[in-house]
Amino acid sequence: MLPAQTPVSGRSRSLSETGMNQASGAQGANANAGSGGASGDNGAQGEAPLPSSFKNVFWQPNDLQQGSATFFTVEMARPASRVSGRFLGKEIAFFRGKNPTVWYALAGVDMETAPGTYDLAISAVVPAHGLVRAVKRIEVGSGDFKEGTVEVPENFVNPDDAGKKQVAADEALKSRAYAHMVPTPQWSGDFVKPVDAPSTPSFGMTRVLNEEMTSQHRGTDFPAKEGSRVSASNAGTVVLAKEMFYEGNCIILDHGMRFFTIYMHLSKMEVKVGDKVKKGGPLGFSGATGRVTGPHLHMGVRWNGAYIDPTKLLALTLPETIGTNSTHRSSTVTSRKRQ
Numbered sequence: 001m002l003p004a005q006t007p008v009s010g011r012s013r014s015l016s017e018t019g020m021n022q023a024s025g026a027q028g029a030n031a032n033a034g035s036g037g038a039s040g041d042n043g044a045q046g047e048a049p050l051p052s053s054f055k056n057v058f059w060q061p062n063d064l065q066q067g068s069a070t071f072f073t074v075e076m077a078r079p080a081s082r083v084s085g086r087f088l089g090k091e092i093a094f095f096r097g098k099n100p101t102v103w104y105a106l107a108g109v110d111m112e113t114a115p116g117t118y119d120l121a122i123s124a125v126v127p128a129h130g131l132v133r134a135v136k137r138i139e140v141g142s143g144d145f146k147e148g149t150v151e152v153p154e155n156f157v158n159p160d161d162a163g164k165k166q167v168a169a170d171e172a173l174k175s176r177a178y179a180h181m182v183p184t185p186q187w188s189g190d191f192v193k194p195v196d197a198p199s200t201p202s203f204g205m206t207r208v209l210n211e212e213m214t215s216q217h218r219g220t221d222f223p224a225k226e227g228s229r230v231s232a233s234n235a236g237t238v239v240l241a242k243e244m245f246y247e248g249n250c251i252i253l254d255h256g257m258r259f260f261t262i263y264m265h266l267s268k269m270e271v272k273v274g275d276k277v278k279k280g281g282p283l284g285f286s287g288a289t290g291r292v293t294g295p296h297l298h299m300g301v302r303w304n305g306a307y308i309d310p311t312k313l314l315a316l317t318l319p320e321t322i323g324t325n326s327t328h329r330s331s332t333v334t335s336r337k338r339q
Contacts, residue, residue: 053077053132055101057122060316066143067111067204067309069301071316072120076101080124087120087138088113090304093257095185097319104319106185106259110306111204111218115142143309145204149211156246156291157210163245170244177240177252178260178302186256187234188321191313192279194233194263195286195297197224203309219262219300220310224286226267226295231280233261233299233314238275247298248289253277261310262300265289 050057056075064070072092074083079100085092087107094103103124120136155163193199205217224230236253239260244250249266267287271277288295301308 050134050136051132053124053126053129054122054134057120057134057136059138061312063141064109064138065141066109066113066115066145067307067312068109068140069303069308069313069316070107070109071318072105072107074103074105074122074124076103076124076126078126078129080126082125083122084124085120085122088118088140088306090306093183095257095321106187106257106303106318108301108303108306108308108313109140111143111145111216111309113140113306115140143204144201145206145216146201147206147208149208150293151210152291152293154210157212159245166245170247173240173242173244174252177254178305180237180239180254181258182237182254182256184256185259185321186236186254187259187318188279189234190316190318191233191261192231193222193314194261194283194299195222195224195228195230197222197228197286197297199311199314203311218307219264219298222286222297222299224295224297226285226287228286228297230263230266230283230286230297232277232283233310234279235281236261236277238271238273238277241269241272241275244290246291248292249284249287250290251283253283258304260302262298262302264298264300265292265296267295 053076054074055077057073059070059072061068072085072094074094076083080103083094083096083103085094085105088109090107092105092107094105096103117137117139120138122134122136124132126132159167200221200223202217202221203219206214207217208214232253234255236255238251239254240250240252242250247264249269251263251266251269251271253261255261263283265287266284266289269284270282271284277283286295286297299310301310301313
């Protein structure tokens, strides 16, 4: 059960040589986080060693579960011109650090992924050697998701015709926002908490709405008072800023390479679509718009269609990406149809 005072939202559903500037606290990221993986000389127990073109493949956190945010590092034995991967049926685009042999990717495990062992398949193009491949086996455990009941206005459980029409329009706008594509990481360093309030264990919670409908919560609620400042968790581009039926006043930030953060139920928005925001930059103020039981901020995280626990993202130790060889903070933006 949720604590009575906790308002809820009702939206359904040892880094080796990193080659990056880690002055802002990212130094030794994988050592601090207990990263998984193995070197090419000593494969993980039960696995064959990595091919000679790969020096190391590892990730943080060490133990992945449903809803985990994940930071992958691939160390090549020699410089590569491109590194890509595939994990849980999703494509991963790696970006290169200052060291031409080290590549990174920020990704995650969807909350609905079945626990089990999955392949991380990596491909790299190495000049004079062509295409080389490696596979790592990664265990995904069960998430600790809770249950609760929620009472909301009936129209948010069984919308009338006008409500249904708005929900359909909102879904189209969100699909367009998530189709936005920036080919380089816009984030730099750790993601930070967007509001001065504690997080609640609400991600993945199964909720019974008005004893009628069950939904799974796709974000984390922060019980912030009405009018609390809401800031960007990291640098990015605003791809949606609009009042919506369930979400209320909602902002979506694109952090590049299919990684988004979402901010819902705001009382006021201070940005518009197309704005570039810095980490900690103002987005608006917390409120109680949309399907809620009281004032709070709902924060969501989405990577490549997967919903990720925001508290897991906030716990990652990430390097600075500004000034890396592969990421020139490009302003080139493309859109494509949702797959």
